[in-house]
Amino acid sequence: MIGRVLRKELIDHLRDRRSVVGSFVLPILGPLLLLGMFQLLSDLGSDRPLELPVVGSEFAPRLIDYLEASGVEVQPAPLYPEDSVRRGEAAAVLVIDPTYAERFAAGRSAPVRLIVDESRNDAHRSVRRVERLLVGYAQSLGALRLMARGISPEVASPLELEEIDLSTPEKLAANLLNVVPLFLMLAALVGGMNVAIDTTAGERERGSLEALLLNPVPRRTLVLGKWLATSIASLAVATVTLLGFMLTVRFLPLEELGMKMLLGPFEALVLWTAIAPLALFGSGVQMLIATFARSFKEAQTYLNLLNLLPMAPSMFLMFEPARSAAWMLPLPALAQVGTVVDVMRGESVPAWHLGVIFGTSLAYTALCLGALERLLRKENIIFGRP
């Protein structure tokens, strides 16, 4: 009998062409987005030659050699350097003073000016690079001068500052992997959303719930059949999304970014086993919430909000890249994010982790379906509230 309810709901859903097509938009969008973001990153990461117009390059040939050796393309200076920077034609212009050679030879500070416009955000990166090169040149020369006088260079640098830049493309790419669990979870929830609404709030809005409950069939049978239909729709969309990511990962420029990311058939199977419980539980919760809604539209509003919730653990783990811990396992969404990221990093996931995820999710699902069964005895749920 459960099978008969399931069959009816699936046929009904599959004929709702717009909702079926709509539910598969996300699985296509997720992997494409990942591909696009990686493309952007690898563009950002590659060191393009830095163009730097220099005024008076003839006064400091050694400095020019150093800059060119460091990947700077030294260009002849424009006629009006300040205007050129102000108009954004050059990120910065280096001006070497005519007294440079003379003062340098005398062991005094040789004047150089860097013309920049701090208000131009797009030039920041280039300006900082030039500054770092100049400071580096000055420090190494200074150190040489001190050593020539028998003094340790450390005397002149009481602090040793080492800057560690976390915004390297590698780190960003590793964070981007959090997109994978996020989209898998969204797929598992959004995939069944329309079925969840259609079989509960929709059934009442059409007025067919009353007729359905006039059959000599236990409420539990109806609830289980509808829940199975919702779960199957969820799992179908989640599975397609997972296959999409498997395909996409092959095309990602991972090695260029020095990353390891595993998503072969075995890893995919582990991921599926971690995501499936969320699809089952999510179907139950969505049906329960939709049953409270007064109309199809109202149910959609509630569920769209509900389906944003898994974003929270994804964000949390993106900024706090902790390992998945045992305490996360009974918490839906958090458990999924942790497990998926672990698997993709190439770490092994113990079977009992998956067992705990499955067990807890099924327990939550049973609670939802039990509540739903009781709700279907209440007349304000059957006939709707004004």
Added chain:
Amino acid sequence: MIAIEGLSKRYGAVRAVNGVSFRADDGKVTGLLGPNGAGKTTTLRMLSTLVRPDAGRALVDGIDVTRQPHQALARLGVLPDGRGLYPRLTAREHLEYFGALHGLAPAALRARIDHLVQLLDMAGIVDRRVAGFSQGERTKVAIARALVHDPRNVVLDEATNGLDVMSTRAMRTVIRELAAQGSCILFSSHVMQEVSELCDRIVVFAAGRVVADGTPDALRTATGESNLEEAFMKIIGSGVGLA
């Protein structure tokens, strides 16, 4: 046979149904007549197990619907107030689904559907999706759905509401035919012509109570009015809500 014994239901301070009792016999069409809001639909919902009564009981062929809801529902065919159909399913798929939920075997179900298609003159629409159906066609599907398990007791809530003249006449023919075959028909309406035309016995509702119960002739005699319309006006006290 349907027996209602002292049914009561209150919503807050409103006594929607207040100690209602009546019987509907096999082979007869029993009409529930009363203005909108008189308690007819709530009574029928209690009979069909969807609303739990505060007091009293409803019996279908002697089975208490509160104690044994599934046994009662198996003997009851209900055309509910909400006619809701599934727009993406065909008329035949509706009957197949509800027939299966009533536990009919596939072969018996096929034969029953053929019979209903003939009875309700649905051959032209049975394999079309319900989405584009007219009001009359939708009512036909809903009635066929209520009759799919060949119930001995049939409850029709405002069956002719929204139907055109032809469909209404066809519906009356079907109801009479079912009663002639020995079914117990309970037919509620706020349209007096409908009830007086069709029913062997009339139960009149007003403000949650049964205010009169008898054959049309008996009601005329009791009120001393030769005209049934005048008789009802006298019984209910006013014609508000009746059509």
